[in-house]
Amino acid sequence: MGYRKGYFKKDGTYVQGHTTRSRSKSFSNKNNGCMLLLLLAMTFGLAVSCSESSDSSDSGSNTNSNSNCPTKTCGDFTTQAQAQSTYNSNRNCYKNLDSDGDGTACENLSK
Template sequence: MKYRRGYYKKDGTYVQGHFVTKSLKKSKGRKTKKGCFGFAMLMLIILIAISCENDSDCDSNCSDFSSQTAAQSAFESNRSCYSNLDRDNDGIACENNNN
């Protein structure tokens, strides 16, 4: 807490001195804006990381699977994501993968 001295206004009236705490001082506002911007950027980075993480599984092809049965089980779990595993649309994924 700090004591503020008394002073005279332009009209000649005297303002009595009083105690001033830090909470009564005006904040500049930059700290708040900077914090909000930093938080927004952090949330954007997290959302981008999550969206990229989910899309990477859908870009797989037949060579990513060790056998035809593994490719077929992945295809059956999510047909829209793994649609590129079934080229001729007969419901059998990676027919040429004989491992």
């Protein structure tokens, strides 16, 4: 329990000081169980969502190995045959050598 000082209202009347409860009735002991369950559910949900996002980022980096691929362009090759053999060695890595997607790399180079 605490003591509340007196104060003036906006209309000019004075309210006498009095003792009050330190906790409001809306935050009583009977609501603590519900709050605890809600807090646990939110914590569990956050833990699950964080673990799923880290799993998906790990599996995404394993399936997409383009980050480990060397950067090659058609300008790095003198003939189309060199570009084609490089493209055939790893089509996922060197897919930028085949601009139209027909399976032939650097079609503008001489054979």
